Amino acid sequence: MFDVSAFRAGFPSLASGIAHFDNPGGTQTPAVVGEAIARTLTGPLSQRGSATTSQRNAEEAVAGFRSAVADLMNGVPGGVVHGRSATALTYDVSRTLARAWSPGDEVVVCELDHDSNVRPWIQAAERAGATVRWLRLVPATGELDLSSLDVITERTRLVALTAASNLLGTRPPVATVAERAHQVGALVHVDAVHHAAHAAPDVTAMGADLVVCSPYKFFGPHCGALIADPALLDTLRPDKLLPSSDAVPERFELGTLPYELLAGVTAAVDLIASLGTGSSRRERLVSAAASIADHELRLRVRIEEGLAALGDRLTLHSRAVDRTSTLFVTLRDREPADVHEELAKQDVLVPAGTFYAHETFRALGLPVDSGLRIGLAAYSDDADVDRLLDGLAGALA
Template identity: 85%
Template sequence: MPFDVASFRAGFPSLASGIAHFDNPGGTQTPAVVGEAIARTMTGPLSQRGAATVSQRNAEEVVAGFRSAVADLLGGVPEGVVHGRSATALTYDFSRTLARTWVPGDEVVVCELDHDSNVRPWVQSAERAGATVRWLRLDPDTAELDLSSLDVITERTRLVAMTAASNLLGTRPPVATVAARAHEVGALVHVDAVHHTAHAAPDVAAMGADFAVCSPYKFFGPHCGALVADPDLLETLRPDKLLPSTDAVPERFELGTLPYELLAGATAAIDLIDSLGTGGTRRERLVAAAATIAEHELRLRLRIEEGLAALGDRLTLHSRAVDRTSTLFVTLRDRLPVDAYELLAKRDVLVPAGTFYAYETFRALRLPDDSGLRIGLAAYNDDSDVDRLLEGLTDVLA
């Protein structure tokens, strides 16, 4: 069944603003059903979790619903889903916990394709433990992972941290290949699936991820994060926590009272994606929906790439990987990116400039900071958005 983008857009009140949003990798717009779920949870009977009253049961159901929905989206199990304030906060928390067992001589491997939230926590934890940091390299000519750099994974490696999709270039590296190499030497694998989950329904087992994080606000939900892992692995980890708080997994890793309204909003966002799919189980429907959305985004991406090519050498497209999301990073020849961003914004076309926290990717590409524009598609973008983008870029660069 073809994707009805007009019907989908109608569920997003904010799109009535007339803004053509290409800032989606930084966070998507929020549909009415998510806002309604948040408001309904906050204003309905709600208490600390328990079973004695409807307000307590509501809280229990919201938490269980969130864990089940996230597990279905990422191919995990509800008992292995941990809520966090953000993917960055979760990565910091788990890096500190895992690093307690690291000693001088151990090694940690990070990747040049990553958002800094999956680099700096591991680098800082390794430095405190006296462990050595090694790098998986980006090939700047192809925007692909340099597979020759897999040699940095050795018997001394304790953890490999890498992205499932670059938030700057869209590149999807071969995570399963890297994870298999890491597991051969007994290392754990932490996958940043934030950008990837916005364009797919990941399978943490197929990726070989021991830990995977995502952010619901990248796929129509509220601002929070989630981590998915095997509950048996979580049982082996001892984070800092308050003495009276539960030691049960996954609650062991969730500090303080959970924001029930945000959990309900995240579940509503996943259910919205689910409504676009077909199949017997929610996991099957989410996979089908992701494929439908990806096909829609790819068609728009190819239109944009054709339009960018028509602009000739006035810009350079750095998103070149064979397997990538519908996210494009471009640098301009005769315009400062911030000037182009401001001129496009005056037309209500939102294409941000910056580094987007992809600090190491900029270094690997040998580009100065804030030297380009990122064009990121979401399911609610349509052909009229693309028309306005290409017309605006043509005028800005003329």
């Protein structure tokens, strides 16, 4: 059974007393991650090489990062690329792929996605003269509308899809979509930013060609990672400086890497793995993810029951059968920003905002900024849930 009290003890920031339900926007950082960053940054460190300890430390930070992310995502270290953010990586990849697109080609994006997996592809398609098609969601359930898969045709060059909606929590059937895309020779780019915070993703099982994630969503520092088959990456030619390495994955990394952040990502992955069992780090990560998911599901059910008790004063829009522990609600008589402020005065952090989910709001027929997002993390506990439900009941009374 997952020991949430022991896990919480590793997060100094939780001593603030804040009940964090803003976790889909970024989790709190454990001490072991901060220590790994400080140790790497202040220990002997220089440009990568093998002649001195400082050079070897840099090499080990990079190798450790690639290995850790590969284990988390079930990829291979040689296909792991560091980036400033998932958004930046998606823009980089979209610009590179779009060089081969032309009028008559089509790109498919999805209404469930964060704008970082929508706008870069739309903009790249517009520059290439390609057409954009849409995978739709079903507003009543928040599920992917599988009938909209008909937009994937022999003209499709790429399908961009989230593995989990950062607004509704919906996990669409990525593997089903990927199979359809591959039948017509299209690539599949998956945004696993929200998904990776609540699972140990499997890029192979998803059928994804390109996947991005953000370590700061799962206790790590602020950066992004791209995971792909090295053979695919070797076919892509991004803009780069002449003296910089043309080897994959370095070909896609601009400038000196932030070795300290890479070490922080490795520490975050190792922390998650320490919660599981198994002979390999991948096995421990899968085991830990299952244990955390059970813990989060129990708390999510408690919250859903509490929300139901508030009657028609609010509407829960997170209804998909397969979804994460993230809930989006709209309010009948109160402005979301006002309720956010009232809860914040009680140190209960439930954000209101766009959450960069513009297309999802539009598909639901809701104005942007129209609700509250409640997001759990592994360190969320029953006391947090009690405070949330009490605060909401008071604010909506």
